Amino acid sequence: MRRTLVAGNWKMHGNSRSVEQLLGELKPSVAASAAEVAVIPPYLYLSQAMSLLADSDIAVGAQNVCKYRGEGAYTGEISAGMLKEFGCRYVLVGHSERRALFGETDECVAEKLAVALEQGLQPILCVGESLEQRSAGETLRVVGRQLQAVLQGVNQPLDDMVVAYEPVWAIGTGETASPEQAQDVHAFIRQELATFDRGLSAKIRILYGGSVKAANAEELFAQPDIDGGLVGGASLDASEFAAICKVVN
Numbered sequence: 420m421r422r423t424l425v426a427g428n429w430k431m432h433g434n435s436r437s438v439e440q441l442l443g444e445l446k447p448s449v450a451a452s453a454a455e456v457a458v459i460p461p462y463l464y465l466s467q468a469m470s471l472l473a474d475s476d477i478a479v480g481a482q483n484v485c486k487y488r489g490e491g492a493y494t495g496e497i498s499a500g501m502l503k504e505f506g507c508r509y510v511l512v513g514h515s516e517r518r519a520l521f522g523e524t525d526e527c528v529a530e531k532l533a534v535a536l537e538q539g540l541q542p543i544l545c546v547g548e549s550l551e552q553r554s555a556g557e558t559l560r561v562v563g564r565q566l567q568a569v570l571q572g573v574n575q576p577l578d579d580m581v582v583a584y585e586p587v588w589a590i591g592t593g594e595t596a597s598p599e600q601a602q603d604v605h606a607f608i609r610q611e612l613a614t615f616d617r618g619l620s621a622k623i624r625i626l627y628g629g630s631v632k633a634a635n636a637e638e639l640f641a642q643p644d645i646d647g648g649l650v651g652g653a654s655l656d657a658s659e660f661a662a663i664c665k666v667v668n
């Protein structure tokens with residue numbers, strides 16, 4: 420049985436005051452949710468989030484991780500070991516914004532995923548096609564390639580991985596994939612995982628991301644291969660995010 424996960428990716432938003440306010444409102448309002456709830460703040464607010472959530476079941480994740488192991492001369496980077504020491508449970512890997520704006524390749528994404536797993540973090544592998552790729556009928560080819568890079572390139576058990584399907588055209592645009600469009604791609608991802616390892620496929624959670632809000636979450640999460648959501652904009656609003664978490668029961 421896969422437990423539904425609702426994770427809020429704050430991206431590069433917030434300040435100490437807004438973090439305190441958001442988490443203060445969120446804690447009591449998601450306490451009764453059947454979903455596992457996680458917040459993914461910018462690095463600098465991880466410590467604050469961790470203290471504010473010490474008495475709560477809300478998990479904390481990071482938005483990125485260095486692809487290199489251990490410590491070293493990697494100015495500006497944060498290692499998987501540091502994230503683990505800080506108490507992070509999750510780390511996003513291969514978000515489309517990192518692929519598009521920061522030049523992350525499939526190979527780099529696989530390296531990051533491997534170091535995260537080695538340190539006992541649960542990587543959330545983000546995959547998804549652009550509008551041009553969807554229009555050209557290339558959705559499954561692109562998503563398949565992004566997934567295979569990890570399945571073939573990571574040399575260790577993938578049981579702790581989460582996959583997030585985030586069609587780039589649905590991110591921050593207000594345009595959500597229909598439940599059927601999303602389910603089609605999720606079923607494909609599940610099938611690819613099954614071809615790789617049947618047991619893994621039944622276990623791995625596949626989240627949907629891209630303009631998830633309270634008004635569409637219920638229908639999306641009701642799809643057989645959608646195991647929760649990776650929420651951007653709506654996760655910055657405590658009542659909207661709590662309402663998304665509450666559709667899970």
Ligand code: 13P
Binds near residue numbers: 591628629630631650
């Ligand atoms: P939005 O929910 O703002 O579309 O962002 C989705 C996303 O990129 C989450 O990682």
